[in-house]
Amino acid sequence: MDDDDGEGVINAAVMVKLEPDLSEGNVSYNPDGTLNRSQTKNILGPHSAIACRAAMYAKVCYDAWVGACSMGPPTAEIALKDAMVICCADELHLYSDRIFAGADTLATAETIKHGIMKMGRRIDLVFSGHRAVDGETGQTGPQTAWKLGFNFIGNVIEYSIDLRSRMINARRKVDLPGLYTIIEDVECPLPALIALDPSYRDNYRKVSERLRYARLEKEARKRAEDYKSYLRIWSAKDLGVDVRYIGLAGSPTIVYKVEKIPKAKASRRAKVVDPNNVEELREIGNLILNIALGER
Amino acid sequence: MDRFDAVIVGGGSAGLAALMELSKLGIQAVLLESGKPIGSKSVTGGILYSKNYPNGKVYNVEDIYPDFLDEAPVERRITRYYLNALSGSKVYTVDLSEAHEYRTNFAYSVLMSRLNKWFAARAEEEAAKMGGGIIEGVHVRDIVWMDDGRGSRNSIIVTDELEEFGARAIIAADGVNSEVALISNARGKFEPEALYQGVKCIVRLPEDVMDERFNISSDEGVAHLFAGDISKGHNGGGFLYTNRDTLSVGLVYHLDSLLKSPIEPYNLLNEFLTIPVVTNYIVDEVAVPKELDRTLPKEEQLRIRFGLSRLLKQYEELRYTYYSKHARLDAIRRGLYSNEDEIKTRLEEVRGRLEREYGVTFAKNYVEMEYSCKLVPDGKRAMMGKPYKNNILFIGDAAGKGIFLGTRIEGINIGIDDAARAARAVAMAKKMNNFSEDYMGRYYTQLVEESPYTDDIRRIDFEYMKIFVRACGNIPLEPFPLFLRLAFMLIQKTAVQELAAAIARMMAQSTLLKIIESNDAYVRIPMEVARKVGSEVKPIAEVRPLSIDERIARLKIREDEVPHIRIKDPRSRFIKAMVHLCPTRCYMMEASEEMEGKEEVGKGEGVKTEARLKAVVSNVILQHEGCIECGTCSGETEWRHTRGEKGIVYEYG
Numbered sequence: 001m002d003d004d005d006g007e008g009v010i011n012a013a014v015m016v017k018l019e020p021d022l023s024e025g026n027v028s029y030n031p032d033g034t035l036n037r038s039q040t041k042n043i044l045g046p047h048s049a050i051a052c053r054a055a056m057y058a059k060v061c062y063d064a065w066v067g068a069c070s071m072g073p074p075t076a077e078i079a080l081k082d083a084m085v086i087c088c089a090d091e092l093h094l095y096s097d098r099i100f101a102g103a104d105t106l107a108t109a110e111t112i113k114h115g116i117m118k119m120g121r122r123i124d125l126v127f128s129g130h131r132a133v134d135g136e137t138g139q140t141g142p143q144t145a146w147k148l149g150f151n152f153i154g155n156v157i158e159y160s161i162d163l164r165s166r167m168i169n170a171r172r173k174v175d176l177p178g179l180y181t182i183i184e185d186v187e188c189p190l191p192a193l194i195a196l197d198p199s200y201r202d203n204y205r206k207v208s209e210r211l212r213y214a215r216l217e218k219e220a221r222k223r224a225e226d227y228k229s230y231l232r233i234w235s236a237k238d239l240g241v242d243v244r245y246i247g248l249a250g251s252p253t254i255v256y257k258v259e260k261i262p263k264a265k266a267s268r269r270a271k272v273v274d275p276n277n278v279e280e281l282r283e284i285g286n287l288i289l290n291i292a293l294g295e296r
Numbered sequence: 297m298d299r300f301d302a303v304i305v306g307g308g309s310a311g312l313a314a315l316m317e318l319s320k321l322g323i324q325a326v327l328l329e330s331g332k333p334i335g336s337k338s339v340t341g342g343i344l345y346s347k348n349y350p351n352g353k354v355y356n357v358e359d360i361y362p363d364f365l366d367e368a369p370v371e372r373r374i375t376r377y378y379l380n381a382l383s384g385s386k387v388y389t390v391d392l393s394e395a396h397e398y399r400t401n402f403a404y405s406v407l408m409s410r411l412n413k414w415f416a417a418r419a420e421e422e423a424a425k426m427g428g429g430i431i432e433g434v435h436v437r438d439i440v441w442m443d444d445g446r447g448s449r450n451s452i453i454v455t456d457e458l459e460e461f462g463a464r465a466i467i468a469a470d471g472v473n474s475e476v477a478l479i480s481n482a483r484g485k486f487e488p489e490a491l492y493q494g495v496k497c498i499v500r501l502p503e504d505v506m507d508e509r510f511n512i513s514s515d516e517g518v519a520h521l522f523a524g525d526i527s528k529g530h531n532g533g534g535f536l537y538t539n540r541d542t543l544s545v546g547l548v549y550h551l552d553s554l555l556k557s558p559i560e561p562y563n564l565l566n567e568f569l570t571i572p573v574v575t576n577y578i579v580d581e582v583a584v585p586k587e588l589d590r591t592l593p594k595e596e597q598l599r600i601r602f603g604l605s606r607l608l609k610q611y612e613e614l615r616y617t618y619y620s621k622h623a624r625l626d627a628i629r630r631g632l633y634s635n636e637d638e639i640k641t642r643l644e645e646v647r648g649r650l651e652r653e654y655g656v657t658f659a660k661n662y663v664e665m666e667y668s669c670k671l672v673p674d675g676k677r678a679m680m681g682k683p684y685k686n687n688i689l690f691i692g693d694a695a696g697k698g699i700f701l702g703t704r705i706e707g708i709n710i711g712i713d714d715a716a717r718a719a720r721a722v723a724m725a726k727k728m729n730n731f732s733e734d735y736m737g738r739y740y741t742q743l744v745e746e747s748p749y750t751d752d753i754r755r756i757d758f759e760y761m762k763i764f765v766r767a768c769g770n771i772p773l774e775p776f777p778l779f780l781r782l783a784f785m786l787i788q789k790t791a792v793q794e795l796a797a798a799i800a801r802m803m804a805q806s807t808l809l810k811i812i813e814s815n816d817a818y819v820r821i822p823m824e825v826a827r828k829v830g831s832e833v834k835p836i837a838e839v840r841p842l843s844i845d846e847r848i849a850r851l852k853i854r855e856d857e858v859p860h861i862r863i864k865d866p867r868s869r870f871i872k873a874m875v876h877l878c879p880t881r882c883y884m885m886e887a888s889e890e891m892e893g894k895e896e897v898g899k900g901e902g903v904k905t906e907a908r909l910k911a912v913v914s915n916v917i918l919q920h921e922g923c924i925e926c927g928t929c930s931g932e933t934e935w936r937h938t939r940g941e942k943g944i945v946y947e948y949g
Contacts, residue, residue, distance in 0.1 A: 205459045207326055208298045211429045214420075285595035292601060 010064035010161060010190075013116050014055040014087060014127040015144065018072045018079035019045035022133050042075065044082035047129025050196045052086035054127045054159070057202045059088055060212045062161050067119050069093040071100055071111050074233070081227040088220035092231040093119065099236045102248030109143035110246050114239040116148060125161075125168065126150065126193040138195070145193035153186055155197040166190045173197050299462035300326050300428070302722050303453055304469055305436050305476050307334045309344075309408065310692030310711030311469030312415040313360045315430065317719035318467075319422040323726060327419070328455065330937050332433035335412030336945040337925060337937075339670040341494060341535060341544060342408060343374055343519060345709045346401040349748035355716035356401065356709065361418050369414050370404035371539035372517025379703055381771075381822035382524030385572045386830035388771065388822075392703055395763045396519070405517050405537045405544065406708075407498075409949025433940035434458055439466065439479050441686055449732075451687055456939045464731045465722045466688040469715070472671045473927035474694035475936060482685035485931055486696060488552040490677035492532070493928055494670050495561040495879055496546030497569075497847075498948045499578045500663040502619030503541045509577065510538055514621050520577070521703055524822035526568050530554055531818045534568050535705075536577055541620055542665060542948070543578060545569065548672065550813070551928070558876035561669065566841035569662070572833040578662040579837045583608055586655035604654045611650060614643045660837030666948045667847040669879035669926040672707065674700050675753040676809065683744060684737030689718040699752050702812055704760060710749045717743040756808055758797045762787055775824030777816060848880050848922050856942035859920040862934040866915040870932040878929060880922040885914050 020027065020040040028039035044052075058064035068089040070076050073096060080092040095115050103111065116123050126148070128141035145152035158171040167189050174182040204210050223230060236246065244250060273280045302318050304311045307329030318325040331337035346356040358364045377396030381388045396403065420430045438454040452460050468476035472491070477483050503514060510518045522534035532549030547564055554561075568574055585604055588597055617623045618639045633639045650656040673679075678696030683689065691697075692711025699706040721740035725731045744750055765787040773781045786796035800808065811817065842850075861882075863871055874883040890910045918933075924944045925937060937943070 205457075206298055207300070207431060207458055207461050210431045210458070211326065211427070214429055214431075215424060281595055282593070285593070285598050289594045289598055292598070 010058060010062045010125060010163070011067075011119075011121040011123050012055055012058050012064045012125040012127065013067045013069055013119060013123050014048075014051050014083065014089070015112055015129075015140070016048035016051065016068055016070045016079050016083045017045045017129070017132050018042050018070065018076040019048070019133050042078065044079040044086075045129060045132055047131055047133070047196070047198065048079065048083065049086055049129075050198060050200050051127040051129045052083045053202050054156070054194070054196050054200060055087040055089075056213070056216065057159075057204075058125065058127075058161070060204065060209050060216060062163060064125070065090050065121065067091040067093060067121075067123075069095065069112065069115050069119075071095040071103070071108055071115070077227070077231060077233075080231065081224055084227050084230065085220050085224045088216045088223065089230065091119070092227060094231060094233045095239060096233055097236040099243060099247045102251060103246060104251035104253035105137055105139040106143055106252060107246045107248075107250035108140050109147050110250060111236075111239065111241060112140070112144050113147040114241045115234060116144075118234070118239060122191075124166070124190040124192075126191075128193060128195045130155070130195055130198055141193060141195040148191070148193065151188040151190075151192040152195070153188065153192060154195045156194045157183075157197045157200050158203070159194060161190075168192050168194070170194060173199060297452075297460065297462055300324055300464070301726055302326070302428075302465045302467060303328065303461075303463035304467045306468070306470035306474075306694070307331070307412070307416065307430060307432070308338050308469060308471060308692065308711070309412060309415060309708050310694075310715045311467070312412060312419045313357075313712045313715035314467045314469060314691060314719050315423050315428070316360050316415075316419040317355075317716050318722060319419070319426045319428060321719055321723040322426060323428075323719075323723055324426045325423060325428040327423070327428075327430045328434045328436055328453075329430065329432050330435040330940050331943070331945070332941040333413065334416040334430060334432050335409045335949060337943065338408040338412045338949045339496070339668045339946060340406060340408040340708060340949065341496065341537070341546065341548070341705065342406055342708065343403050343537060343705070344370070344406045344411075345403045345706050347399050347706075347709060347748075348401055349399060352746060352748040354709070354748055355713045357712055358401075360712060360716060361415065363418075365402075367414075369410050370406050371542075372405050372512075373515060374403045374405055374517045374519050374537070375512070376516070376518045377703075378518070378520050380520055380522045380524075380573060381826040381830065382522055382526055382571060382573065383823040383826035383830060384525065385833055385835070386826045387573045387833050388826045388830035390767055390771065392521075392764065392767050395703065395760060395767060398760055398763055405519070405539050407539060407542070407544075407948045408708075409946045412949070431458075435937055435940045436470075436476065439476065439688075449686060464687065465725060465736060467715075467718050467722070468688050468690045468694045469692055469711070470694050470937070472673050472693040472696075473925075473930050473935060473937070474690070476688060477685075477690065477694060480685045480688050482682075482688065482690065483680055483696075486671075486673055486678050488555050488931060489550070490674050490696065491551040492548050492672040492674060492700070493551050493554060493561060493877070493879075493926070494546055494548040494672055495565050495668070496544055496670075497565060497667045497842075498539075498665040499543040499545055500665050501541060501543055501578065501580055502616055503621060503623070504619040505580065506538055506541065506543075512538070522568070522571075522574070523818055524826055525819065526564075526571060527819060528557075528559055528564065529815065529819060530557070530559070530564075531813060531815055533818060534574070536574065540622075541616065545574065545578060550674075551671070554877055555870070555873050558873040560844075560876050560881075561879045562667070562844045562847065569839060569841045572835035575662075575835050575837065575839050576833065579660050579839055580662055581658050582661040582663060583611060583650060584657050584659045584661075586657070600654065604650075604656070607646060607650055607654070608656075611643070611646045614639065614646055618643050660839070662839045662841075664842050664847070665850075666946065667842075667851065667879075668946060668949065669924055669928070671927045671930075672700070673698050675710070676700070676805075679750075679753050682737070682741065683714075684733060684740055686733055687731045687736065689721060689737065689740045691715050691718050697749070697753065699749065701756060701760075702817070703764065710753075713747055713749055714744065717747065755805060756800075756812075758801060761800075762793060762797060770829075771825050772828050775821050775828070777811075780811060780816075780821075844881055851880075851922075851924065852945040852947070853922065853924070854942050854945065855921050856938050858939065859918070860936045860938045860943075861918060861920050861923065861929065863916065863918050864932055864934065866917065867913065868932055871916045871929070872914075874929045875916060879926060880924050882919050882921075882923050883916050883929070884919065886917050887912055887914050889913075 028036040068083040131138035155172045302325040304327040315327045379390045441449045517538040520536040531553040537544045673696040675698040683695040691714035697710045725736035
């Protein structure tokens with residue numbers, strides 16, 4: 001790996017996660033309401049995808065080098081491949097080792113910290129999603145920042161970087177439910193870790209940015225076809241982590257209670273109908289027919 | 297601020313050719329197109345020609361895209377060209393294939409929306425090599441010029457979607473309703489006399505049925521033009537071109553003729569579709585579902601509806617596969633079916649089920665896929681004398697180009713030729729570092745003047761006319777006015793042909809045009825000819841054309857809450873004509889009451905003001921939501937294209 005630490009160059013990392021596809025129709029539940037992981041397809045998490053879009057923005061606008069990383073089972077390389085399509089990553093890093101299993105957010109942050117430190121570059125900016133859809137805590141990002149000693153900005157909806165002064169300007173959205181929403185503009189020096197708000201929108205307003213985006217998008221698709229040549233899989237030994245701080249051993253979290261997974265917000269409501277109940281069937285027939293005939 | 301050597305406004309066939317050529321010449325160029333995806337706002341009649349001239353070079357489509365002939369998604373190679381004179385159910389057909397072949401390398405029927413996507417992919421690839429490219433979904437709102445203090449002027453492009461950016465040269469390829477032309481004051485709006493309104497519908501017909509009906513092989517195509525009593529006395533005519541598995545059927549009228557006695561273009565189109573000769577070309581077997589028995593339980597009605605629509609879809613797919621050589625072979629190659637017989641058996645099986653289980657009958661009708669409308673600049677009246685302004689060069693429709701002379705209809709090829717010349721002018725300007733009007737503009741004009749097309753637009757090509765008249769050798773000359781009769785007689789006699797042409801050449805162009813584009817030529821003569829020598833055509837079936845509401849419902853329009861058209865005077869004659877002429881009925885008449893002066897009635901505390909009804913007046917109101925951006929109404933409105941990504945999205949175009 002080349003050492004590219006010159007002024008004005010941004011090296012970015014984006015942390016992504018393989019998550020169950022919780023979109024309607026793709027998810028499978030156990031009878032007790034918990035997730036049936038073996039039956040549910042895994043994809044790049046939607047919040048991770050947003051982080052990737054932000055990383056692409058850095059690539060398009062600031063010519064950043066981007067490394068995508070993930071901790072997970074070997075199948076998580078699919079998440080990295082998907083991430084590559086979005087952010088045109090230059091390298092993919094998968095931290096995969098049996099010993100990482102059972103990690104809570106703190107232990108995950110420890111692993112990712114070591115991964116990022118071993119990317120072979122001085123990383124200036126790390127992107128993380130808002131939270132995982134199967135974890136919900138939203139702690140991994142901030143904890144990684146804390147472990148790395150980076151500044152942290154959460155709920156980012158827009159950002160820009162001043163390459164000369166090496167400062168990042170971010171606009172963050174702070175929702176105070178029932179009160180109001182605050183939009184904050186904050187500034188902090190690099191290195192930093194930013195967690196993207198779900199409402200993050202990349203906004204390419206310059207012709208040169210649009211052109212570069214189109215070019216990188218094409219490049220990304222090309223790279224993803226051959227993603228394995230960009231991929232490096234790291235074991236705990238490779239990373240040189242202290243086993244006391246990772247995996248189950250390094251996880252202080254005690255799972256107090258597991259809530260049933262809130263079902264995906266469906267665009268339609270479902271009701272189970274007994275096929276032998278003519279009354280109920282008639283009701284449905286009427287409903288659909290009214291829609292079909294436009295007699296709402 | 298970003299700055300580019302060349303910015304092209306508009307991603308039609310001309311703009312894309314300009315991008316391709318500029319990139320080949322080593323210039324970084326950016327093309328802006330408001331539609332997304334590119335091509336979604338492009339419409340043509342249409343036939344794309346490649347031409348050759350003994351006295352000069354034209355840049356053809358295959359010169360711009362070297363793999364055009366092998367890979368472009370064109371429809372059929374048009375090898376036969378006919379003019380049909382109509383009167384009632386009588387038709388007299390003149391074979392104009394020789395005139396069509398005149399100076400022609402090849403001619404293909406095309407669907408512009410699809411072809412432009414292919415052009416765009418090629419041009420973008422080439423442009424990327426120079427650091428340029430295509431940006432979709434961007435609408436240019438304004439262009440600002442600033443003196444740079446050294447004698448030349450910098451231009452800044454303002455869009456609805458992006459930050460401002462600079463351009464050294466601008467190529468305006470934004471079509472017949474060019475906004476760039478108006479922003480830069482390069483010309484006024486085209487007069488109605490210089491415009492045609494064309495409406496078209498795409499009719500689906502299985503490939504093999506088409507081959508048989510038009511008596512062509514699967515690589516050939518036919519073009520039919522129509523004149524006579526189809527127009528309700530307006531100047532214009534109809535066309536029908538064969539595509540791969542669709543037909544382009546439509547009408548083109550002089551806009552001034554339409555404005556004189558406004559008539560709904562879609563009604564004209566519907567009447568055209570029901571003329572026996574046209575009906576016989578477009579008719580197809582269509583499944584007609586039985587009227588649903590409303591007394592059945594609703595669950596049963598629903599079951600029938602769902603089952604039927606699924607089976608119908610299956611039937612249609614099978615039918616278009618079976619009756620198309622290409623699709624059939626493709627399906628077998630992909631392993632969907634083992635052989636042709638299997639497709640046939642499946643088709644019959646599904647058809648049988650439709651008849652037995654759902655009581656479907658099969659009747660003759662036609663299948664309309666897409667309705668579209670476009671304004672076409674009539675080159676001989678619309679062509680800009682000075683196709684430049686400041687650092688802008690105008691090409692194609694934006695420059696008012698097009699050869700329209702009776703049966704000779706060319707537009708796309710001329711836009712492409714313009715594009716290649718504009719690209720060369722920009723390249724030269726860059727080399728000399730002079731993008732001024734005096735240098736680049738004039739140089740471009742010089743290049744355009746060298747184009748044989750320019751000559752063809754300005755002057756009637758008598759060689760073509762001779763071929764045309766010869767082709768009309770068998771028609772009776774009695775209906776012709778004296779002068780024309782004489783001319784035809786002379787030209788048809790080989791001995792005095794040259795003499796006749798020489799006499800015609802001496803006459804002023806405008807005098808000749810008055811004859812060629814007279815109502816006589818468009819309507820009366822074809823009718824008389826058809827009546828006298830035409831043969832009776834019996835309709836093999838009756839078709840039921842779609843209503844305008846059904847047509848609009850089938851279009852994909854991304855509504856914009858901001859209107860892009862503003863009426864200036866809701867009571868003007870022109871705007872009132874739009875109530876009829878708008879192809880998607882966006883204009884409506886609304887009666888409103890006009891009150892006169894307020895009068896005080898009563899005294900003291902009981903003072904009341906009273907207004908007297910002066911008159912009930914009719915105002916025209918506009919609903920821009922159904923607009924398909926043809927520009928018919930642009931003459932007396934503040935007319936702009938829709939903002940990026942909004943508005944009409946054509947699938948065929």
